Amino acid sequence: MIIETERLILRPFQEGDEADLYEYLREPAVNCFANMKLNSPDEAQAGIKERIEKAECCFAVTLKTTGKVIGEIEAFPESSEPDGGKDSPCDTFSPCWMLNAEYQGKGYAYEAACAFFDYLFRQKGARRIYAYTEDNNLRSQHLCEKLGMRREGLFIEYVSFIKNPDGTPHYENTIQYAILKKEWLAHTASA
Numbered sequence: 687m688i689i690e691t692e693r694l695i696l697r698p699f700q701e702g703d704e705a706d707l708y709e710y711l712r713e714p715a716v717n718c719f720a721n722m723k724l725n726s727p728d729e730a731q732a733g734i735k736e737r738i739e740k741a742e743c744c745f746a747v748t749l750k751t752t753g754k755v756i757g758e759i760e761a762f763p764e765s766s767e768p769d770g771g772k773d774s775p776c777d778t779f780s781p782c783w784m785l786n787a788e789y790q791g792k793g794y795a796y797e798a799a800c801a802f803f804d805y806l807f808r809q810k811g812a813r814r815i816y817a818y819t820e821d822n823n824l825r826s827q828h829l830c831e832k833l834g835m836r837r838e839g840l841f842i843e844y845v846s847f848i849k850n851p852d853g854t855p856h857y858e859n860t861i862q863y864a865i866l867k868k869e870w871l872a873h874t875a876s877a
């Protein structure tokens with residue numbers, strides 16, 4: 687699947703993307719991606735293999751002009767009926783988005799996320815999309831709000847991705863945002 691926007695092509699990862707992936711994941715910008723850190727070009731190669739296997743829901747965000755991979759966006763289907771068994775619809779998605787720091791502040795994340803939400807709602811059967819973001823991640827919160835997502839709640843000391851210097855868990859305050867398909871359709875119709 688290839689998604690085209692004004693300035694971007696969202697496409698599956700492919701062999702050859704290793705250097706671009708390494709560029710933005712050698713030092714993950716936020717604690718919630720600490721476990722995605724790549725320590726070497728070899729790890730980047732393994733990272734590309736993993737992403738190729740998840741091609742249907744994991745997209746490389748590339749610039750139309752140069753083909754460079756400037757980040758990624760992904761989300762996997764989850765059931766909204768935890769006890770519904772294997773036939774329950776997987777209509778809930780939680781996106782993960784990240785851009786190379788050099789390419790932030792240019793509207794690329796919003797452009798990619800709009801197209802990705804449209805894909806999830808119109809082609810992948812999404813009913814609800816929710817996002818978690820840490821309370822100090824103002825850029826991600828701003829992106830959620832531009833996308834028309836509602837702030838649903840703040841979870842205090844909800845999760846720990848890294849340790850404090852003394853080895854104890856460093857807990858983060860997490861904000862949850864969400865948008866339903868009907869809200870997305872109304873939001874995009876009025877835009």
Ligand SMILES: CC(C)(COP(=O)(O)OP(=O)(O)OC[C@H]1O[C@@H](n2cnc3c(N)ncnc32)[C@H](O)[C@@H]1OP(=O)(O)O)[C@@H](O)C(=O)NCCC(=O)NCCS
Nearest residue numbers: 715716783784785790791792793794795796818819825826
């Ligand atoms: C979160 C993240 C993806 C947001 O990226 P971003 O580049 O800040 O987001 P946007 O695409 O919305 O662009 C931001 C700004 O670019 C500006 N911009 C510059 N040129 C533009 C253009 N041609 N068109 C549109 N906007 C443009 C806009 O003014 C916009 O700011 P505004 O909304 O206040 O007007 C990015 O900060 C990131 O990768 N962070 C690290 C990973 C992360 O935190 N992921 C989320 C974990 S919860």
